[in-house]
Amino acid sequence: MSETPRRTRRYVLAERPAAPTGPLEEGVLRYEEDVPVPRLGSGQVLVKVEWMSLDPATRSWMNDTPSSLPPSPLGETMRALGAGTVSASEHPDFVVGERVCGLLGWQEDAVVDGSSLRRVPDGVPLNASLNVLGIAGQTAWLGLHDIGRPRKGETVVVTAAAGGVGSVAVQLAVAAGARVIGVAGTPAKCEWVRELGADECVDYREDDVSAACSRLCPDGIDVVFDNVGGAMLDALLPHMAVNARVVLCGAISRHDGGRGPVPLHNWFHLLVNRVRMEAFIYMDHEDRFDEIEADLLPRLRDGGLRSREHVVEGLTAAPAALHTLFDGTNTGKLLVRVGRS
Ligand SMILES: NC(=O)c1ccc[n+]([C@@H]2O[C@H](COP(=O)([O-])OP(=O)(O)OC[C@H]3O[C@@H](n4cnc5c(N)ncnc54)[C@H](OP(=O)(O)O)[C@@H]3O)[C@@H](O)[C@H]2O)c1
Structure with a gap:
């Protein structure tokens, strides 16, 4: 049984950026270090977030205009895809220790509906579920x-x-x-x-x-x-x-x-x-993800699908790293290794 954290760290979207594109001004994201982890409701799962994906859409979600999804709400944890391990579950399909991915947000511990999660296949590194398998x-x-x-x-x-x-x-x-x-x-x-x-x-x-x-x-x-x-x-x-x-x-x-x-x-x-x-x-084609995984997984396992990752360390590195997507200095799929330092 893993220990369930009572407090966590996260970034909240505090203000909309002044312009729809370009580097983030100070104050757009607010870092919070001592946030209570909510008690799980029925059907919810607590995930210890180990990896977070930074995507071009991440920047668009900060704006007040619809993009691939509606704007990330102000005052709430900034939206992001992530992958991690279940540390507590009130959902019948998930048990502690399972490896999952989904919209986990810019935080170290995420409470989400179990129905929104995908299991990461056995033997596949968690980060691959945000990259070639994600x-x-x-x-x-x-x-x-x-x-x-x-x-x-x-x-x-x-x-x-x-x-x-x-x-x-x-x-x-x-x-x-x-x-x-x-x-x-x-x-x-x-x-x-x-x-x-x-x-x-x-x-x-x-x-x-x-x-x-x-x-x-x-x-x-x-x-x-x-x-x-x-x-x-x-x-x-x-x-x-x-x-x-x-x-x-x-x-x-x-x-x-x-x-x-x-x-x-x-x-x-x-x-x-x-x-x-x-x-x-x-995202409109979630019903195809199993079919896609069935095609990509064997290629990944036999070395026929290669990837490079640009990994930045720790949640607090995320705001500055986001802009590497737009100035081209990222050298592969941009990922954050989230972890308590
Ligand atoms: N339709 C969808 O559902 C969907 C889903 C995910 C991603 N996407 C889109 O897929 C694209 C790639 O996303 P990714 O996450 O894989 O990012 P990525 O390719 O890993 O990183 C972005 C790359 O774009 C290049 N770039 C940036 N500005 C450029 C410019 N002005 N002109 C030419 N190249 C530029 C840079 O590479 P260079 O050094 O080579 O310039 C940069 O490294 C993005 O446009 C993203 O929005 C679409």
Whole structure:
């Protein structure tokens, strides 16, 4: 029987950020060190949080505008995905010691409804349930297989290809027999994308993406798996093949320098080339998570699904770490190892 903590530590969303994108001002998040852990109600579970995921959506949830979910409520624990171990349970399906993941928040101990949790499969490290078996893997799988649907020999371009979602999308596209071109922001990230099986990787800070596409995709691009949006997406549109697909997965460039919305100048190419462009939010497809896990888990176990993680230590490192997603200094799926120091 584990010991149930009476007090915990957490970050509360105290104020909305002044701007929808950009670094957080002091005062947006409030650190609380001596918070009583609520008594469990029927159906609730207490989870000792060991890992927390920082995602581009985390920043959007701080704003007062709807994004993938409604805004994270003011005065409450900031929202985040997390993984940990059950330390007390009033839910019939969970016992102390089980490993679970879900929306656990920026805190060391989370009281949540058991029905909102997923079990982490045996032998899988907890952190993988926030990465290749979690948000990154589920998102890449859904976007690539449901929307992109690459066929053998087709050309797939993945943007932000070295990141959490992008690196899984690259590997799934390679496994589908596609010719894969990654786009990433440093030589080291491009090297990693090639190690994952991509045929080429364009360093967009060094190379012009459109010129690189003319060189590398002379017959056009069949699938764009886009994590970036804005000018990057616009540069790819003139290179789409007839009947191509654009997977609108993310728009991380909107956090770039507060320039506001960037127009798509090249939309006409969608029309003349009969291109289908479709967006999705992975959370809408929870009913598919078992199916996705059944496909990804064997690949993870046999080494066919690799990942890099950018781990920061301790809950108090989280606020500063969030911005690495937007300045590109994260070197893999951004995770916080939560722990009592
Ligand atoms: N649709 C969904 O349900 C869903 C779910 C999860 C995530 N997403 C989206 O998936 C994308 C990737 O998320 P992730 O968690 O895997 O993050 P990530 O790729 O691990 O990290 C973000 C990366 O984006 C790149 N980036 C940042 N600003 C950029 C810019 N202005 N232009 C080009 N690249 C830029 C940086 O890499 P470089 O150094 O290579 O620039 C950075 O490392 C995000 O857009 C996210 O919102 C969507």
